[in-house]
Structure formats: structure tokens, C-alpha cells
Amino acid sequence: MxxxxxxxxxxxxxxxxxxxxxxxxxxxxxxxxxxxxxxxxxxxxxxKTFTAYYGEVEISGAGLSFVFQAPIPEGTLLHMKVMLPIFPYPAVRMLCEVVSIRQVSGDDSVGWKEALKFLVINDLDRDLLISYVFDKEGRVRLFFKHGQGVDPIVADLKRLL
Incomplete structure (x- = not known):
């Protein structure tokens, strides 16, 4: 050799x-x-500091909302990175503006429902968010309409545990 x-x-x-x-x-x-x-x-x-938020986020093609432990004033600009719970866990970066806040209370906690609109987001990232939302809604509708498939709420809980 x-x-x-x-x-x-x-x-x-x-x-x-x-x-x-x-x-x-x-x-x-x-x-x-x-x-x-x-x-x-x-x-x-x-x-440079940032806050990691792990919780339920409502997503649409125009913005998102979530409950946070402290109020963020209206008009505040936030640079955000959202990790979608789908493989390969894409990071969607965006610039958002807080458009409304309201106090909400749960069992023994008080929080602030923050509504944000996207100011700057890549078109491909927006399409990814929209397809994720449609996929989730489709699975929920299929389950409740026909009782078919995996219960989406149980599947999400199992993934978190």
C-alpha cells in the first residue's frame, strides 16, 4: 500500500x-x-440581557400574544426570537411592537396579557409561522370533529414532560 x-x-x-x-x-x-x-x-x-419565556403563545400571521408576569408598556419595541416546537426547532426572529396590554388573573397568580404586532419579519419566517398555525388548528379540528388522531393537548403535554 x-x-x-x-x-x-x-x-x-x-x-x-x-x-x-x-x-x-x-x-x-x-x-x-x-x-x-x-x-x-x-x-x-x-x-446584553434577555428574558426567556416558556409558555403558551398565541400566534397569527400578523402578531402574537402571551401572558407575562410584568406589564410591558404599549408602544415598546421588542426584538424576539420564537422557537417553534417542530423539528428542527427553527428560530424565527422578529421585531414587534406592544399594541395592547390587560391584566388577567388565574387561580392564584396575576399576569399581563400582551398583544404584539409584527413590524419586521422575514417573509419565509412568516410563512413558517402561518403553516405551523394551520397545522395545529387542523389537528385540533380533526380531533374534536371526528375524535381521530392524537389529542393535540395531550401530545403537547407529553412533549413537555
């Missing part, structure tokens, strides 16, 4: 491995960004 052949095979394996390692690195970075309460912005040498 020629020693040059072995070296070329090693390089070929390395060339095949690099894209996989980059993809793993990208996914790990995404996970760390989601779990971190704050991250450092090296360009400005400042801490």
Missing part, C-alpha cells in the same frame, strides 16, 4: 467530518443561547 493513499484517506475522512462538527457546534450554541439568562456582546463589551 502506498503511504500517500493512507494520507489521502485520512484527509477525505476529515473533509467529511468537518460539516458534521460545524452543525453540532451550531446546535450546541443555540442550546446555550436559549438556556443562558444573559450573554456578552463582544462588539460593545457589554452585557
Amino acid at each position: 502506498d503511504p500517500g493513499d493512507e494520507g489521502r484517506r485520512r484527509e477525505d475522512k476529515r473533509d467529511l467530518l468537518v460539516p458534521y462538527l460545524r452543525e453540532i457546534d451550531r446546535k450546541l450554541s443555540t442550546i446555550l443561547n436559549l438556556l443562558s439568562p444573559s450573554s456578552h456582546d463582544p462588539q460593545n463589551d457589554q452585557e
Whole structure:
């Protein structure tokens, strides 16, 4: 066997491995960004903070709403990243404006229902959100109309547990 052949095979394996390692690195970075309460912005040498919200969000093609523990004043601009619970967990980034707030109360908690409208969102991301909403609504309607398929509420709970 020629020693040059072995070296070329090693390089070929390395060339095949690099894209996989980059993809793993990208996914790990995404996970760390989601779990971190704050991250450092090296360009400005400042801490940039964000709030991670894990809860029910009502989504439409024009905006979204959710219940938050503190009021966000109307007119506030928010840069948001929404992770959809579908594989490969796409991150949809958008600029939103708070258009209305109202106080709501639950069993033993008080929160604020925040309604936001999209000011800036990529058309492909908007299409992804709309198709996600239609898919969810279709599954819910099918279940309640015919009792077919998996109960969408139970399926979501199982995925969270």
C-alpha cells in the first residue's frame, strides 16, 4: 500500500467530518443561547440581557400574544426570537411592537396579557409561522370533529414532560 493513499484517506475522512462538527457546534450554541439568562456582546463589551419565556403563545400571521408576569408598556419595541416546537426547532426572529396590554388573573397568580404586532419579519419566517398555525388548528379540528388522531393537548403535554 502506498503511504500517500493512507494520507489521502485520512484527509477525505476529515473533509467529511468537518460539516458534521460545524452543525453540532451550531446546535450546541443555540442550546446555550436559549438556556443562558444573559450573554456578552463582544462588539460593545457589554452585557446584553434577555428574558426567556416558556409558555403558551398565541400566534397569527400578523402578531402574537402571551401572558407575562410584568406589564410591558404599549408602544415598546421588542426584538424576539420564537422557537417553534417542530423539528428542527427553527428560530424565527422578529421585531414587534406592544399594541395592547390587560391584566388577567388565574387561580392564584396575576399576569399581563400582551398583544404584539409584527413590524419586521422575514417573509419565509412568516410563512413558517402561518403553516405551523394551520397545522395545529387542523389537528385540533380533526380531533374534536371526528375524535381521530392524537389529542393535540395531550401530545403537547407529553412533549413537555
